[in-house]
Amino acid sequence: MVTRRAAAIVAALAAVAALAYLRDPPWLISQTSGLHRWEQPAGMPRYSWSNPHASFFVRADAGTFDIPLSTTFDAHDDKPMMVTISVDGDIAARIVLTDDGWKRVRVALPPPGSRKVRRIDLRTSVTRDGNRGVRVGEIEPAS
Amino acid sequence: MSRLRARLLLVAALACLGGYVYAYASGRAGIPIRSDAFSYYVYLPAWLIHHDPSLQAVADDCCGGTFPDYTAIVRWRFTQRWVNAHPIGEAIMIAPFFAVAHALTYWTNLSPDGFTLYYQHAAGLAGLAYIVIGLWFVRALLRRHFSGGVADAAVVALLAGTSLYHYATFDSVWSHAFSFALCAALLERMDAWSDRSSARDASVIGLLAGLMFLVRHTNVMIPAALGVTLALRDPSYRRAAPVSFVVALACALPQLWIYQAASGRWIISSYGDLGFTWATPHVAGVLLSPRKGLFFWAPLMLAAMAGLAWLPTGLRRWLPAILTVFAIDTYLIASWWDWQFGGSYGHRGFVDLYPLLAPGLAAAFARIPARTPVRAAAATVVVLLCALSIFQMLQYWHGVMPMSDVTWDQYRSLFLKRW
Numbered sequence: 001m002v003t004r005r006a007a008a009i010v011a012a013l014a015a016v017a018a019l020a021y022l023r024d025p026p027w028l029i030s031q032t033s034g035l036h037r038w039e040q041p042a043g044m045p046r047y048s049w050s051n052p053h054a055s056f057f058v059r060a061d062a063g064t065f066d067i068p069l070s071t072t073f074d075a076h077d078d079k080p081m082m083v084t085i086s087v088d089g090d091i092a093a094r095i096v097l098t099d100d101g102w103k104r105v106r107v108a109l110p111p112p113g114s115r116k117v118r119r120i121d122l123r124t125s126v127t128r129d130g131n132r133g134v135r136v137g138e139i140e141p142a143s
Numbered sequence: 144m145s146r147l148r149a150r151l152l153l154v155a156a157l158a159c160l161g162g163y164v165y166a167y168a169s170g171r172a173g174i175p176i177r178s179d180a181f182s183y184y185v186y187l188p189a190w191l192i193h194h195d196p197s198l199q200a201v202a203d204d205c206c207g208g209t210f211p212d213y214t215a216i217v218r219w220r221f222t223q224r225w226v227n228a229h230p231i232g233e234a235i236m237i238a239p240f241f242a243v244a245h246a247l248t249y250w251t252n253l254s255p256d257g258f259t260l261y262y263q264h265a266a267g268l269a270g271l272a273y274i275v276i277g278l279w280f281v282r283a284l285l286r287r288h289f290s291g292g293v294a295d296a297a298v299v300a301l302l303a304g305t306s307l308y309h310y311a312t313f314d315s316v317w318s319h320a321f322s323f324a325l326c327a328a329l330l331e332r333m334d335a336w337s338d339r340s341s342a343r344d345a346s347v348i349g350l351l352a353g354l355m356f357l358v359r360h361t362n363v364m365i366p367a368a369l370g371v372t373l374a375l376r377d378p379s380y381r382r383a384a385p386v387s388f389v390v391a392l393a394c395a396l397p398q399l400w401i402y403q404a405a406s407g408r409w410i411i412s413s414y415g416d417l418g419f420t421w422a423t424p425h426v427a428g429v430l431l432s433p434r435k436g437l438f439f440w441a442p443l444m445l446a447a448m449a450g451l452a453w454l455p456t457g458l459r460r461w462l463p464a465i466l467t468v469f470a471i472d473t474y475l476i477a478s479w480w481d482w483q484f485g486g487s488y489g490h491r492g493f494v495d496l497y498p499l500l501a502p503g504l505a506a507a508f509a510r511i512p513a514r515t516p517v518r519a520a521a522a523t524v525v526v527l528l529c530a531l532s533i534f535q536m537l538q539y540w541h542g543v544m545p546m547s548d549v550t551w552d553q554y555r556s557l558f559l560k561r562w
Contacts, residue, residue, distance in 0.1 A: 022251050033259045052207040055254035088252065119252050127207025 024115045032056040034122075035136065045102065047135040055121045058139065060112040066104040067120075068137030072128050073100045082125040083134055088118055097134070106142055148295050152282065155302055156275045162312035163271055167264075171540045172313050175267030176258060179485075180316035182215045182227050184266055186234035187241045188257025196401065198225040204256060215414070224405040228414050230398050232357025233321045236273065240265040270315025277324035278302060280331040281498050285505045287334065288455045296525070297505035301497060303529035305441040306489030309536050314487070318358050322495035325355045326365055330461070330498050333369050338379045342386050349387035353394020362495055364471055366391065368464035376460050417480055424477035429490055433554040434547065435482075440489035440535070443528050447500040450507030458502045465499045472496060486546030488539045538562060 034054030040046040045068060058065065071081050085093040085107055095105045109118055124133035147154060166172040176184050185201055193200035202210050202225065210216040215228035244265030245255065253259045278298055285294035302308055310319045329351040336344065352366030370387065373380045399409045412418070430437050438445050454462060476482060476492040484492050508525075511518045538544040541562035545553070 019250065022247060025251065028251065028253075031253065031260065033254055033256075051205065053204050053254075053256060055256075055259070089255075115252060117252075119254060121254055123204075124207070131206050131211060133207070 024117070026116075029057050029059065029117050034133075036132075045137045047137045050122055050124070050133040050136050051131055052124050052127050052133045053121065054133065054136070055119055057117040057119055058109070060109065060116055060118050062109055062118075062139075062141070064106060064108040064142040066106050066140045066142055067122075068102050068104050068140070069095065069097065069134045070100060070102045070137075071097050071124075071132075071134045073098075077128055079126050081134065084123045084125075086121040086123075089121070102137065104140075148291070151295050151298065152275060152279055155278055155298070156271075158302075159271050159274065159308065159311040162308060163267065163315065166313045166540060167267070175263045175270075175316045177316075178213055179215065179229065179318070180266070180314075181213075182229040183233040183318055184237065184316060185214070185216070185227065186231050187237060188262075190234075191238075191241065191245070192255065192257050196404070198227065201257070205258065219406045219411075222406055226402070226405045226411065229318070230357050230360060231401065232354050232359070232398075233316075233318050235357065236321050236354065237266050237269045237316075240269040240272075266316045268315075270317070270320035271311045273324035274302075274307065274311035274315070274320045277320075277327035277498065280324070280327035281501045284327070284331040284334055284498075285501060288457050288502070289505045289509050293505050293509045296508050297501055300443055300504060300508075300525055300529060301501055304443040304525065304532050305497060306487070306491065306494060306532075306536070307497060308533065309488040309539070310491065310494050313536075313540055314491075317491065319491050319494035321358050322355065322362055323497055325351055325358060326362070326495055327498035327501075329355065329366055329369060333373050334458070334461070336373060336377060336380050340379065340383070342383060345380070345383035345386040346390045349390025350394060352387060353391040356391065356395050357398055359495065361472070361475055365468055365495075365499070368468050369461065372461060372464040419475070419478040420480055421478050424474055425482040426473060426477045429473060429477045429482055429492070433549045433551045435484070435487065435490040435549075437490050437493045441532065443504065443525065443532075444493075444500060446507040447504035450503035450505065450510065451500075453506040453510050454502055455506065455509075458506075461499075461502070465503075468499060469496060483547045488536050488544075534559070 032055065034051035035056060036049040036051075038046055038048050047068070047070075067085065069083055081097045083095050083097065083105070084091060085095075085105060087107065087109060092107050093105050095103055097103060107120070122134065122136065127133055167175070185198060186196075188204075189195055189198050189201045193204070195201070198210075198216065199208075202208050202216075210225070216225055217228070218224065219226045241257075241262065244261035247261045248255045248259060251261070253261060278301070281301065282294055282298045285297055289297075302311070307323065310317060310323070329348065332344070332348055332351065336348075348366075348370075352363075352370070355366055356363045370384065374384050375381075402411050403409050425432075428434055428436065431439055433439055438448075451462060451465065472492070472495075476484070476490070479492075484490065508521075511521045535544060538557065538560065539546070543557055543560055543562045
């Protein structure tokens with residue numbers, strides 16, 4: 001009986017410790033979803049393709065930064081693409097891509113809260129072949 | 144040894160967890176919700192995140208408005224609504240795990256779209272958990288009719304000597320883990336039926352039968368065959384059977400409603416032009432061939448089939464039902480246009496039936512005389528077959544063994560080849 005109670009207390013403490021750890025884990029900054037591997041064809045900046053919905057994390061003290069974006073436009077698929085960018089689920093910026101040139105969208109993070117990182121979601125209004133959304137370049141601090 | 148056996152299922156769970164962590168930490172398995180698993184799972188984000196049973200909101204969020212071809216989700220020709228070839232039962236069974244993942248996703252601030260890290264592994268670990276639950280029911284059933292040692296040996300051999308371990312780890316979000324658990328629970332609960340059983344017990348049987356239909360429609364033959372057997376043998380169940388039937392029907396209704404809402408019909412085949420080749424079944428292929436033969440990739444199942452002839456009195460009543468289900472399911476699997484069932488380790492179509500064959504495996508083990516050289520030799524063979532099965536599974540994981548279409552020459556050239 002005492003052993004069971006002790007085991008229950010240990011399990012409860014372990015659960016609380018796990019939850020405390022998972023509130024702001026250090027690996028979160030490298031967590032992505034809906035992003036393909038990095039590519040760098042000749043004459044292009046380094047980028048990764050997104051799915052129609054992708055997410056990644058940035059440092060909470062990143063302030064204001066630019067996300068380079070582009071997508072393909074060709075004869076069989078030249079629909080304009082609206083890209084919506086959210087910070088922690090709140091819409092922060094929108095851009096409409098109408099040609100295949102790179103565009104930079106500026107995102108200003110809200111003041112840092114209790115977490116070390118903030119979640120950035122990208123959603124595209126349409127997709128290109130292979131369920132692809134936009135090319136996402138490397139984030140750059142706003143100049 | 145006795146302490147180990149007392150914690151057999153815990154050990155089995157830890158062994159499965161070890162395999163699961165290896166499969167995903169090594170990058171061999173990709174993500175848990177992939178291929179067929181996507182279509183089984185997709186209802187959860189549709190219902191609980193997007194509140195859209197039509198699946199369109201998920202299609203918009205994940206895939207630009209149209210599901211990819213591999214998902215087996217198609218637009219119904221006459222209504223242009225989404226019809227999913229894979230039914231809702233697995234999603235219902237994953238739902239408790241999904242709820243925990245959803246809460247944790249908000250807690251960690253991951254994207255709450257139904258497909259990020261915690262959702263993926265909640266679904267993966269759900270399959271693993273259901274395999275362990277299924278093993279619990281198999282063990283309970285076998286311990287009722289065999290010695291503890293025989294029952295435990297059969298449980299271990301079932302997990303390690305067949306593709307069951309693979310479906311608890313690498314492909315745990317496929318429907319087979321869930322069907323295995325339901326089949327095991329159904330057989331155990333029906334076997335436990337007695338004069339003292341209540342309407343509540345009959346309801347549990349109905350619930351399990353209904354869920355079996357919801358996970359994989361063709362598996363409805365299992366509760367049907369076992370139910371008829373029990374009703375014929377036991378007058379008390381004959382009186383309670385309508386309760387089971389009504390509960391099972393109530394479970395099935397949401398699926399029928401989904402078909403009706405999407406297609407205007409209550410019963411549909413959502414596989415489109417894909418179907419059965421009834422006149423040319425590949426029976427030898429699905430049972431014996433190196434491509435996907437059940438007995439080729441899990442030779443222990445030959446012992447299980449032989450053991451069905453030596454079932455103890457208490458289990459013998461199930462024999463006609465087991466043989467009927469095995470024969471019909473073999474014909475169905477062998478008649479499917481892709482009788483290999485795509486990429487899989489062993490033939491995945493039979494995983495759902497393993498609980499029905501477990502009594503045969505235990506009976507074969509029990510047949511071997513105790514404390515004789517024959518038993519030592521048999522134990523050695525069983526251990527070697529389990530080791531071979533695990534090794535070949537790792538070959539499959541590492542891409543040494545092809546996912547399908549393995550020829551005899553290919554098998555020989557790859558035999559015991561390391562990755």
